[in-house]
Amino acid sequence: MSFIDIGVNLTNNRFNDDYEQVIKKARDHRVTAQIITGTTSAESQQAFALAGQFPDLFSTAGCHPHDAKDFKDEDLSLLRKLLQQDKVVAVGECGLDFNRNFSPQDTQLAVFEQQLQLACDIQKPLFLHERDAGEAMIKLLQQYQSKLPKAVIHCFTGSQESLEQYIDMGIYIGITGWICDERRGQDLAQMVHLIPDDKLMIETDAPFLTPRDLNKEQKAQLKSNRNEPCLLPHVAHKIADCRQQPLSELSQNCFNNTVSFFNLPIQQ
Structure with a gap:
C-alpha cells in the first residue's frame, strides 16, 4: 500500500528545524508523495522552492481566505507565474471561511473569484477551503x-x-484526521461512506489536526504533539473503518484518484 498526502503545511515554522526528517519518516510509513499547501503568494513561493528539492514533493499556489484582506494585484500575477511550473499542481488553498472571518466576507468572495478565474484560465485543479460557507461556495x-x-x-x-x-457537482472530497476526533468528527465519521470511491482523497493538514485517537506509542514519536504526514496511514485506517471498506481498497482508490486529479508523474 502507498499513500499520498494532498495537504501538508510543510512551510509552517513548526517544521523549520527538521523538515527533512519529517519527509523521510513519511516515506518510511509508505507516504510516497506529499503536496505542500500554499496559502499566500509568499508561502506559495516557499512551497514551490521546497518541492523543488525533493522528487516526491509537489505544491499548490493560492491565497487562503484568512489572508484575502492582504491580497494585491501583484500577488495574482505571482500565482499565475508559479502555476506555470510543473511542480505546482493546483490553485489554492483558496475559498471561503465564514466561521472565523479573519478577512471580511466580501473581500473573501472577491479574492476567491479571482482565483476561480485563474483556474479556469490555466486549467489546473482547485484546492478549496470551505468552513461554514457552503451555500456561498456552491453558488460561486x-x-x-x-x-x-x-x-x-x-x-x-x-x-x-x-x-x-459537492458530490452532485463532481467535486472531490479530502478527509483529514478531523474524522479521528471524538468531539467534533462524529458527523463526518457517519457520513464519509457517502463519498464515491472515485471522489475521495486523504490528507493530514500537518502540523494541524493531530488525530486525537493516537495510542501512547504514536504520541511519543511526535514533536510537541505536532501532526505529521507519517500519520496519514492512521487517518486512512479510520476512514476505511468508517466506510466498512478494506484499507487496501481504500488506499488504492485514493492513490489513483490523487495521481489522476493532480496529474502527478508517479506510479505506485
Missing part, C-alpha cells in the same frame, strides 16, 4: 461550472447537505 462554483477544472474540498468538515451537493 456553479457560476463557473462550465469552465471549471477539477476541484477538491480540502479538509471537509461540513454538513451532509453540503457534502451531497
Whole structure:
C-alpha cells in the first residue's frame, strides 16, 4: 500500500528545524508523495522552492481566505507565474471561511473569484477551503461550472447537505484526521461512506489536526504533539473503518484518484 498526502503545511515554522526528517519518516510509513499547501503568494513561493528539492514533493499556489484582506494585484500575477511550473499542481488553498472571518466576507468572495478565474484560465485543479460557507461556495462554483477544472474540498468538515451537493457537482472530497476526533468528527465519521470511491482523497493538514485517537506509542514519536504526514496511514485506517471498506481498497482508490486529479508523474 502507498499513500499520498494532498495537504501538508510543510512551510509552517513548526517544521523549520527538521523538515527533512519529517519527509523521510513519511516515506518510511509508505507516504510516497506529499503536496505542500500554499496559502499566500509568499508561502506559495516557499512551497514551490521546497518541492523543488525533493522528487516526491509537489505544491499548490493560492491565497487562503484568512489572508484575502492582504491580497494585491501583484500577488495574482505571482500565482499565475508559479502555476506555470510543473511542480505546482493546483490553485489554492483558496475559498471561503465564514466561521472565523479573519478577512471580511466580501473581500473573501472577491479574492476567491479571482482565483476561480485563474483556474479556469490555466486549467489546473482547485484546492478549496470551505468552513461554514457552503451555500456561498456552491453558488460561486456553479457560476463557473462550465469552465471549471477539477476541484477538491480540502479538509471537509461540513454538513451532509453540503457534502451531497459537492458530490452532485463532481467535486472531490479530502478527509483529514478531523474524522479521528471524538468531539467534533462524529458527523463526518457517519457520513464519509457517502463519498464515491472515485471522489475521495486523504490528507493530514500537518502540523494541524493531530488525530486525537493516537495510542501512547504514536504520541511519543511526535514533536510537541505536532501532526505529521507519517500519520496519514492512521487517518486512512479510520476512514476505511468508517466506510466498512478494506484499507487496501481504500488506499488504492485514493492513490489513483490523487495521481489522476493532480496529474502527478508517479506510479505506485
